[in-house]
Amino acid sequence: MKAEIIAVGTELLMGQIVNTNAQFLSQQCTAIGVGVYYQTVVGDNESRLRQALETARQRADVIICTGGLGPTQDDLTKDVLAAFLNRSLIVHQPSMDYMTEFFRGRGIAMVESNAKQALMLKGSDPLPNDTGLAVGVALTQDDTHYILLPGPPKEMKPMFERYGTGWLLGLMGGEQPLYSKMLKFAGIGESLLEHKLIDLIDKQTDPTIAPYAKEGEVTLRLTTRAGSLSEADAKMADTEREIRERLGEYLYADRDVPIEQVIVDRLIELGLSLSAAESCTGGMLSDMITSVPGSSEAYHGGLITYTNRLKHALLGIPMELLEGDGAPGAISERTAREMAERLLERTGTDFALSVTGVAGPSPSEGKPVGLVYIGFARRGGETVAIETKQTGNRELIKLKASKAALYLLWKQLHKHDEAAERS
Amino acid sequence: MKAEIIAVGTELLMGQIVNTNAQFLSQQCTAIGVGVYYQTVVGDNESRLRQALETARQRADVIICTGGLGPTQDDLTKDVLAAFLNRSLIVHQPSMDYMTEFFRGRGIAMVESNAKQALMLKGSDPLPNDTGLAVGVALTQDDTHYILLPGPPKEMKPMFERYGTGWLLGLMGGEQPLYSKMLKFAGIGESLLEHKLIDLIDKQTDPTIAPYAKEGEVTLRLTTRAGSLSEADAKMADTEREIRERLGEYLYADRDVPIEQVIVDRLIELGLSLSAAESCTGGMLSDMITSVPGSSEAYHGGLITYTNRLKHALLGIPMELLEGDGAPGAISERTAREMAERLLERTGTDFALSVTGVAGPSPSEGKPVGLVYIGFARRGGETVAIETKQTGNRELIKLKASKAALYLLWKQLHKHDEAAERS
Numbered sequence: 001m002k003a004e005i006i007a008v009g010t011e012l013l014m015g016q017i018v019n020t021n022a023q024f025l026s027q028q029c030t031a032i033g034v035g036v037y038y039q040t041v042v043g044d045n046e047s048r049l050r051q052a053l054e055t056a057r058q059r060a061d062v063i064i065c066t067g068g069l070g071p072t073q074d075d076l077t078k079d080v081l082a083a084f085l086n087r088s089l090i091v092h093q094p095s096m097d098y099m100t101e102f103f104r105g106r107g108i109a110m111v112e113s114n115a116k117q118a119l120m121l122k123g124s125d126p127l128p129n130d131t132g133l134a135v136g137v138a139l140t141q142d143d144t145h146y147i148l149l150p151g152p153p154k155e156m157k158p159m160f161e162r163y164g165t166g167w168l169l170g171l172m173g174g175e176q177p178l179y180s181k182m183l184k185f186a187g188i189g190e191s192l193l194e195h196k197l198i199d200l201i202d203k204q205t206d207p208t209i210a211p212y213a214k215e216g217e218v219t220l221r222l223t224t225r226a227g228s229l230s231e232a233d234a235k236m237a238d239t240e241r242e243i244r245e246r247l248g249e250y251l252y253a254d255r256d257v258p259i260e261q262v263i264v265d266r267l268i269e270l271g272l273s274l275s276a277a278e279s280c281t282g283g284m285l286s287d288m289i290t291s292v293p294g295s296s297e298a299y300h301g302g303l304i305t306y307t308n309r310l311k312h313a314l315l316g317i318p319m320e321l322l323e324g325d326g327a328p329g330a331i332s333e334r335t336a337r338e339m340a341e342r343l344l345e346r347t348g349t350d351f352a353l354s355v356t357g358v359a360g361p362s363p364s365e366g367k368p369v370g371l372v373y374i375g376f377a378r379r380g381g382e383t384v385a386i387e388t389k390q391t392g393n394r395e396l397i398k399l400k401a402s403k404a405a406l407y408l409l410w411k412q413l414h415k416h417d418e419a420a421e422r423s
Numbered sequence: 424m425k426a427e428i429i430a431v432g433t434e435l436l437m438g439q440i441v442n443t444n445a446q447f448l449s450q451q452c453t454a455i456g457v458g459v460y461y462q463t464v465v466g467d468n469e470s471r472l473r474q475a476l477e478t479a480r481q482r483a484d485v486i487i488c489t490g491g492l493g494p495t496q497d498d499l500t501k502d503v504l505a506a507f508l509n510r511s512l513i514v515h516q517p518s519m520d521y522m523t524e525f526f527r528g529r530g531i532a533m534v535e536s537n538a539k540q541a542l543m544l545k546g547s548d549p550l551p552n553d554t555g556l557a558v559g560v561a562l563t564q565d566d567t568h569y570i571l572l573p574g575p576p577k578e579m580k581p582m583f584e585r586y587g588t589g590w591l592l593g594l595m596g597g598e599q600p601l602y603s604k605m606l607k608f609a610g611i612g613e614s615l616l617e618h619k620l621i622d623l624i625d626k627q628t629d630p631t632i633a634p635y636a637k638e639g640e641v642t643l644r645l646t647t648r649a650g651s652l653s654e655a656d657a658k659m660a661d662t663e664r665e666i667r668e669r670l671g672e673y674l675y676a677d678r679d680v681p682i683e684q685v686i687v688d689r690l691i692e693l694g695l696s697l698s699a700a701e702s703c704t705g706g707m708l709s710d711m712i713t714s715v716p717g718s719s720e721a722y723h724g725g726l727i728t729y730t731n732r733l734k735h736a737l738l739g740i741p742m743e744l745l746e747g748d749g750a751p752g753a754i755s756e757r758t759a760r761e762m763a764e765r766l767l768e769r770t771g772t773d774f775a776l777s778v779t780g781v782a783g784p785s786p787s788e789g790k791p792v793g794l795v796y797i798g799f800a801r802r803g804g805e806t807v808a809i810e811t812k813q814t815g816n817r818e819l820i821k822l823k824a825s826k827a828a829l830y831l832l833w834k835q836l837h838k839h840d841e842a843a844e845r846s
Contacts, residue, residue, distance in 0.1 A: 011635055013459045014603070015450030016644075019442050022464070026438030036436045037471060041445070041462035048460060048482075055478055071614045072634065073624065105791070106812045111618045131816045152636075154819060212439070276727075282713025283706035286727045290705025293784050293817055301733040304699075304709050306724040310770060314724070314737075347733060361716050394716055 002037045003029050004060035008067035008077050010043040021066045033178040044074035053084050067151030069134035071113040082121050085141050089119040092126045095135040127163040131155050138167045176225040179232035182256040183220040187407040190218050207236045216403035259406045260288045267298035275347040276302035277339040279356040285402040300349050315342045329365045333373050337385040340375035352377045353405050359397045372401040374408050425460045426452050427483035431490035431500050433466040444489045456600035467497035476507050490574030492557035494536045505544050508564050512542040515549045518558040550586040554578050561590045599648040602655035606643040608673040609682045610830040613641050630659045639826035682829045683711045690721035698770040699725035700762040702779040708825040723772050738765045752788045759798035760808040767800045775800045776828050782820045795824040797831050
């Protein structure tokens with residue numbers, strides 16, 4: 001099946017936002033064996049959107065539109081497709097009921113324009129919106145398949161992953177589906193990882209091996225066509241074993257989860273608690289951990305001590321350690337160690353992480369941008385502190401430093417598991 | 424003039440990279456008054472690229488292609504356009520001389536395939552490549568203008584900025600460029616904002632008015648054609664005044680900046696300091712604030728008190744307020760107020776923000792997902808606490824609650840400014 005992705009939105013044509021939706025949908029389609037042949041962007045304009053649909057119909061079997069399902073006047077994707085296919089729009093009652101309840105529960109007046117978010121084309125399959133109000137649409141007419149998705153990535157992505165891909169797979173019938181397995185690595189960069197696997201990557205045929213880096217982590221995707229998941233697993237087993245032998249110490253998961261999720265799950269399993277003291281990451285590390293649903297069972301809280309005064313006032317770090325001639329300074333292994341240990345005392349958790357460094361854009365204490373120390377303290381155990389060097393702009397350094405702290409914790413949890421096995 | 428941007432590259436269709444080139448070219452075209460009506464992505468495939476050119480010729484005056492000018496077999500944009508326009512390819516001698524010298528200077532053998540990077544269509548204008556080897560091409564045939572640019576952003580961007588825009592401006596003669604102005608709002612949703620401006624939006628002609636929502640904020644874009652920035656400002660003044668009259672209380676900036684940036688700048692200007700105590704936002708609020716470069720001048724740090732025990736141990740909130748029959752509980756206006764006031768004592772900052780609520784996915788203390796209380800305390804001033812209801816999934820609730828806290832602070836800073844003016 002040949003697919004075309006149409007992103008609808010004048011803000012894309014003005015260059016105000018970058019079309020990450022097309023990238024996401026292309027990745028998802030490729031993964032299930034639907035080839036994307038064109039991506040198109042068109043503005044919030046009735047006649048041009050209609051023309052884009054006409055062009056796409058001539059060259060694609062599947063047309064995936066994203067954007068223009070919202071409540072405002074320039075949201076017109078459903079109207080245009082309905083006219084294009086000569087179908088009427090009908091109310092999707094569950095969406096309407098949910099929306100009515102939604103506004104009532106919040107004590108907000110539901111303005112009439114909102115109602116159009118509950119419309120779908122007559123005879124189409126609704127795609128539920130678990131993270132917003134506009135219902136999605138999937139339908140087939142004259143051998144062409146159409147999918148309409150919302151524009152905001154937070155609504156579009158879960159809708160397509162949970163409902164859109166399944167709908168497409170249902171159409172494909174006989175063709176053997178693609179199976180992918182994700183191996184997730186932390187504590188190693190993309191180029192070093194690729195370097196260590198270059199012979200495997202060069203001779204790859206089946207399964208295929210594709211590394212990519214995203215958000216401070218590296219992912220390796222193995223892909224093969226097979227009749228079933230267990231058949232696919234068997235085809236990928238040798239390659240996976242070889243990769244584990246070479247890079248096992250960095251491999252934290254064999255599914256597409258961020259490291260914070262693996263850590264939170266493991267802490268809950270072990271009944272252990274965690275706190276964090278952050279300087280240069282400024283809250284990002286705690287934000288990552290608390291993005292995991294249920295994290296409150298393991299993560300108790302922490303401190304953000306951005307200034308030396310607060311490192312002293314809130315954590316009790318002696319000022320003579322932070323400032324003055326010959327002092328190690330706030331950005332030092334010693335301070336990272338003290339932060340973790342003193343936080344542990346104050347919070348009473350089993351584990352404590354600490355991060356202190358230079359996020360930039362300017363050096364601090366005469367120390368270079370990207371220098372970051374990470375500390376780890378455990379109740380009744382030894383404290384560990386390491387020096388790391390992170391690259392990129394301020395946001396990337398914060399991100400990579402947060403991930404590095406999580407990787408240090410993951411390794412300690414791993415040791416914990418090994419010790420438990422031995423005893 | 425109507426433009427279409429065609430990005431050529433199979434890696435875009437596989438979702439391996441995001442199409443930032445289209446965004447850049449759209450911004451550049453918009454800035455010089457060339458409206459982009461379509462963006463297209465097509466793979467490294469002769470017949471489909473030809474078809475994309477055919478489609479574009481029917482609907483655009485200017486066709487800008489990026490990608491496919493390199494030395495490898497996949498690079499076929501020049502060949503395809505030459506065949507499409509029935510022109511031959513000729514050597515651009517200065518590019519060939521530069522390339523020959525380039526390889527000789529590095530002691531590398533120049534493989535024959537490299538030579539094609541010095542080719543241009545007969546009768547076209549060369550666009551010099553100051554940061555790479557492939558020469559660009561600009562030409563007009565049958566009233567359609569074509570520009571071919573390399574794919575790597577570090578070559579494409581300088582080529583288009585230095586030579587491509589000038590070539591296009593030369594074609595336009597009289598037409599005036601577009602000017603845009605962004606108005607940024609917080610504390611109001613997209614539909615309510617549009618509802619309050621619907622009569623203006625309905626009768627819009629010049630300037631045009633377009634609202635869009637992103638990351639918990641709403642942006643309104645005013646756009647007009649004018650001979651200069653000051654002329655554009657004058658044309659937009661009446662509309663802007665009307666919008667300010669209706670929505671001034673939510674309008675925090677007239678340029679495209681996030682609210683945290685406006686707040687950090689203002690705090691630094693006033694020499695005031697800030698700390699934050701977070702529960703349900705779990706560090707996201709502090710992370711947002713510290714994402715602003717230079718924020719350490721105003722933001723001193725804070726606490727993340729995820730559990731009641733830490734609300735008591737780190738902030739000193741009495742346990743009888745948090746738990747037990749008849750207690751207001753952790754998720755209450757009273758606790759938000761206490762968190763802000765007690766944080767202020769502990770950090771000694773001028774202002775303190777607090778957030779406590781239910782991010783979900785499950786209710787807490789029998790209170791519904793999305794219920795969030797925000798507190799604000801100031802040295803020597805009155806404490807404020809408000810109740811808000813946020814919608815969406817866990818991540819969105821954290822995001823919107825963080826933005827709501829920033830909006831409360833922004834309003835307080837505003838009052839501060841007004842009080843200063845009066846005194």
